Amino acid sequence: MRLLSTKATCNSHGQDSSYFLGWQEYEKNPYDEIHNPKGIIQMGLAENQLSFDLLESWLAKNPDVAGFKRDGKSIFRELALFQDYHGLPSFKKALVDFMAEIRGNKVTFDPDHIVLTAGATSANETLMFCLADQGEAFLLPTPYYPGFDRDLKWRTGAEIVPIQCTSSNNFQITETALKQAYEEARKRNLRVKGVLVTNPSNPLGTTMSRSELNLLVDFIKEKTDMHLISDEIYSGTVFSSPGFVSVMEILKERNDTDGIGNRVHVVYSLSKDLGLPGFRVGAIYSENDTVVAAATKMSSFGLVSSQTQYLLSAMLGDKKFTRNYIVENQKRLKRRQRMMVSGLQKAGISCLESNAGLFCWVDMRHLLHSNTFEAEMELWKKIVYQVGLNISPGSSCHCTEPGWFRVCFANMSEETLTLAMKRLKNFVVESTCTQRSALFNGTSKRKSLTKWVFRLSSRDHREQEER
């Protein structure tokens, strides 16, 4: 008899993928300006470290919150005891107001329809448990966040069927691709329970267009048992036009005459917009009472610490602060993205034009020696080990075309980013020279690469090819 569960012994957690291996390499040899200037620079982690000072200065001005006090009175006891899965009302109110503000107050959210969870990781898994039985599927446009394989499939037993998007139209979702994905699921005998999108997109860094959103809403409108989940975790990181359009705005515009409001659900978190991934603050928003009821009960398995709810209820309840924060944060992200884009340009590398997110979707197809995922892996390893940058290969995001990489820009100082761009430029220059001389000498390009260490296991290697 097998000692552990199937879930424990399989690898559906997805953590053998290159996405996570890159992290491991970084952890073994992390860059530090002083102590390890030749180390690997972490550019595979979508963190927002640009605006902590704003949070810190708010804390300095609000000492009561720090001391578990409200109006001078200690509320430690009440907070320590507060485990109600309905969540702290003042926090939920502050959170929905913040979400509305991010959307330019074009939509509002009802605090009674918010379910708090331990991060978006938990929110997404919980929604799957609520909407899909084991073996049922959700359609996801590629490329998508590698963690979805774990969050949506691992313990739930749900399946993901990709909606293949390509660079030919900047990876936008087309009706053809959507229908093809649906057919693919049917061929595999999978019942499709809905579509899940990340908007703004990870890893593309772009906001979804109105036409894409309407396309999706039309799609689920037809099929009466399908849902649309919009993971809007990056909604506060939109720094230039076109602005952010939430699916909730689309529903409002359509007056929800289709009556699909109870099949559309939004996921949110403070991990990216506020840069607080450690606090584990996620949320599910749904107009569907049954979903809210079920998800609320499930949130028992991952509630938000009351101490954290309290801190954030005060912070997000300070409207002057949130207004300023949203604007300033976006300004800084824009500036940082510009820095990266121009640094990449200097290296002869372009990227998808983006207006959001904490990363760029970088086009390195011209650096591949062949249009294959194998070549992408070779290039990736060189970049990790030789150039010393941990970036995420497109294959780990299930991209259909080799040569794309996600590179983060908001989790380091400007100096580090400058250094990273410099390293990349040097690498490109060297590679070009190497290639030229190899061609000149009649040497096969492949031979010049054999000295690189291939770290992926053979299983993972096969997985890369299957994508």
Next chain:
Amino acid sequence: MDFSQQLLSKIATSDKHGENSPYFDGWKAYERNPFHPTKNPQGVIQMGLAENQLSFDLIEEWILSNPEASICTPEGVHQFRNVANFQDYHGLQEFRNGIANWMSKVRGGRVRFDPDRILMSGGATGANELIMFCLADPGDAFMIPTPFYPAFVRDLCWRTGVQLIPVHCHSSNNFKITREALEEAYKKAKEDNINVKGLIITNPSNPLGTTLDKDTLKSLVSFINEKNIHFVCDEIYAATVFSSSPSYVSVAEVIQEMEHCNRDLIHVIYSLSKDMGFPGFRVGIVYSFNDEVVSCGRKMSSFGLISSQTQHMLASMLSDEKFVTKFLSENSRRLEERHDKFMKGLEEVNITRFPSNAGIFCWMNLKSLLKEPTFEAELKLWRVIINEVKLNVSPGSSFDCSEPGWFRVCFANMDDETMDIALNRIRAFVGKETKKPVGLKRWQPNLRLSFSSRRFDESVMSPHSPIASPLVQAT
């Protein structure tokens, strides 16, 4: 209804979360009419909530003296960004060290815990579900002695698809978990083609409030070892053992003396919700002696990590030796004192309880007040207690107890004055009941009144929170 069942998953639309049971009447009655000493002195007193509210002052004192433990104070804010950014599922090293230190102290220093085996989860609720996902497939079963914490049905079974096989224990031998009962339950499961993956116990016990003696614990370890099944010990009440009681023996201690035990089968569940009174901070811990479980469980902990703000605060608190020693001894002393006071009050009306040496509740026997020895009569009595006596207590049937008439009542979630009022009400009620000519046979000196279902003190409805908590009212 049918459409909804197609639209959502089976899990979402089933009843397996266990929250639709009739026992919610007690909670609803409390929520509709919560006791307040001045604003609502005739309201229902909450005795169904296993909370430890006796030692907050000690913690508040520590917090005031250690401002650097908070990332929000001027003394601590320099760590804000690093802590706020930290989402590593290994958890803060200092936090794990603190937890390992605390857990060891709770066990009198007789066991050392390895910080690298400590996994985080969303409270013990999350921890219990997580360990099931690691050890069992849907359809597999875990054996569980009765009476047991009602919300285990949700925590262990709801989303995991695991089933529970009750191993019935009886008052005739003090609810002891016998080898015979285990063997019988195991054998029957095998005959029914059920794949038994393990045994789960709560020690100290909820709702009994007792600790297992070393021999019994050893016999359980032998049993699971022999059958090559897992042993999950929920030790959430470990630090609630009374000062005057013999020391608490954890499974971690016992296996140190059992060389032949396969440690890959041993797992401990823990939390700070009861010992420290912090249910709001969601500190759940899975500690496994099995490397594979640690590795897989750590990845799964992504679904319920502890807020880094909370980890950081507790890291220094739990590593403060002086504080830990003082807290543990004072907390046990206060719990025992409260327990004794409550017992004395009950004995004055000849109500007795199962002798306990731990926990924050009593397991009481009201058999003599039942009209007949049935669960229907138990429920009837329970409704009378809620609606007329105005105490929310938990009937034994909600704990899957094999005999009617037992009730769990919590005593550590209120102040002294409220407890006095509760006792008065009980005295008045029993006095009234015992004067009735029918339904009462003879005095049973060991009557127990046990009024609480931990199912309800969980986040299921958290009755103290939505209505009575000032955090709710202030908004």
